Amino acid sequence: MGTTQLQAAPEPKYWHLKTVLSEALDSEFAVGEILPNERDLAARFGVARATLRQALEQLELEGRLQRRRGVGTTVAPPRVGVAVAATGQDRPGAGSDAWQAVDCAPGAAPAPVAALLDSAPGAQVHVVRRTRVSHGQPVAAELLYVPGSSVPGLGDAEAPCGASRARAVLRELRRLGLDGEDRSVELGSARAEDAKELDRLPGAPVLVVTTRYLSRGATVAVSVATYRADTCRLTFGDTGGVEFDRSLHAQAS
Amino acid sequence: MGTTQLQAAPEPKYWHLKTVLSEALDSEFAVGEILPNERDLAARFGVARATLRQALEQLELEGRLQRRRGVGTTVAPPRVGVAVAATGQDRPGAGSDAWQAVDCAPGAAPAPVAALLDSAPGAQVHVVRRTRVSHGQPVAAELLYVPGSSVPGLGDAEAPCGASRARAVLRELRRLGLDGEDRSVELGSARAEDAKELDRLPGAPVLVVTTRYLSRGATVAVSVATYRADTCRLTFGDTGGVEFDRSLHAQAS
DNA sequence: GAGTGGTCTAGACCACGGC
DNA sequence: CCGTGGTCTAGACCACTCA
Secondary structure, rough: OOOOOOOOOOOOOOHHHHHHHHHHHHHHHHOEEEEOOHHHHHHOOOOHHHHHHHHHHHHHHHOOOOEOOOOEEEEEOOOEEEOOOOOOOOOOOEEEEEEEEEEEEEEEHHHHHHHHOOOOOOEEEEEEEEEEEEEOOEEEEHHHHHHEEHHHOOOOOOOOOOHHHHHHHHHHHHHOOOOOOOOEEEEEEEEEEHHHHHOOOOOOEEEEEEEEEEEOOEEEEEEEEEHHHHHHHEEEEEEOOOOOOOOOOOOOO | OOOOOOOOOOOOOHHHHHHHHHHHHHHHHHEEEEEEEOOHHHHOOOOHHHHHHHHHHHHHHHHOEEEOOEEEEEOOOOOOOOOOOOOOOOOOOOOOEEEEEEEEEEOOOOOHHHHOOOOOOEEEEEEEEEEEEEOOEEEEEEEEEHHHHOOOOOOOOOOOOOHHHHHHHHHHHHHHHHOOOEEEEEEEEEOHHHHHHHOOOOOEEEEEEEEEEEEEEEEEEEEEEEEEEEOOOEEEEEOOOHHHHHHOOOOOO
16 A cells, blocks of 8 residues: 555654754753754754654753743753751751741641641641752752641740741751651642742742651651752762762763 | 733633642542543633643642543542662562562663762673562662672673572672662653653653662662652651651541 | 743644553 | 544744843
């Protein structure tokens, strides 16, 4: 019959495109360099813009590209290793990498958090907001839920509600003496609120780190931190080794 | 003028759709139930299929939906907590949750792995493939890179190359006595090869866990494990607590 | 205002699973 | 075989950034 279906490779175009672009990024582009715009690229490869965009989305997901509306598509630097370390409670940051208390408000813990806190779904807690900056870029936004019973040292009036109160809660928490932490990591998408702080669009992929802080066997606080998945590599230094932080994704010399 | 642009909310349609669908999933659908097909759903909401798909993709990314070509879209069960635990070296799995050695072949470590192994980019290593199954579902595929110098007990001929040889390498490795591990977690997309083992399409989002195993201060092996990001929540039990494994994402009673 | 990426449409065909 | 989700097209308009 006249069916000219000779191509035995049903590999999607966008997948092939992604491979080609990925190799081009390695060999022909420097970090920070801006690519041709999507319309030009699509024309150059002979595909529709939507198809090209599918390839770019994948590359952005893998942290190889960075796209900003009104600006363009740039080659992303290697992912930054951020330590999801020991107590994490506002410890003196190593240089330019630390948590910053933003504010503190009374509120109700969402159901999944309440479950971890062993409290009723609607129970009132202190909600501390913090932001983490690494190498000058925002990498994470955190909501820390602290039941009033964990920090009895504070009047639970709604009083100051600012960064200073946030620091006060953290101080009280530290004084409890934390024995350990349970952590989990999963993929999520940035809520509109987080997206703003992370300088991303809503729905951007994030790594959600949920931490349960323990003191004498009881859960005294729960933290939900969302890290930018495109720019971050979370590191867990079980041996205290810092060397791991470099060189992953580094080009072999 | 006749411009009837009264809507002050430029919230994308797919974002709104996602919210609506998400609420519907909570209230009107049971786990495993299949949704109407995409064409019907799109018509029902008065949007193009591409727009509806954008919403579905987000929900799938968040682990709320599961889509399979030729079958349909189903409501996903809550993410399964998988422990990325202590030595991890083929320890007797807790019930139905364990690593399974697949095979072992000689090969060259890719550049980033070679860097972690402190070896030349092209150096020959044993490449052990393992698969992890949890609750009957494949959740992770792993490539374990072991330099020949770490396991001198084996003749480095390409001999058996099967699951038995893989187990032999693991046994030798365990006999070294591992002091500790450095780990990192980042977002990636499944290579065609991994995708097959994980029962997903190539490019599917995965959590890439890179582990460096140490013995007496030296790196003796490097593992790159890719976990299905849609179905898995990685847990790190610093305190050995297992309770954390349940109840995240559980509906409050 | 020009140029960028982000959203959206209304089609089409293909690959796969199950009947 | 039919129905499903997956890929792809060729347009359009919008929101944003920056000169």
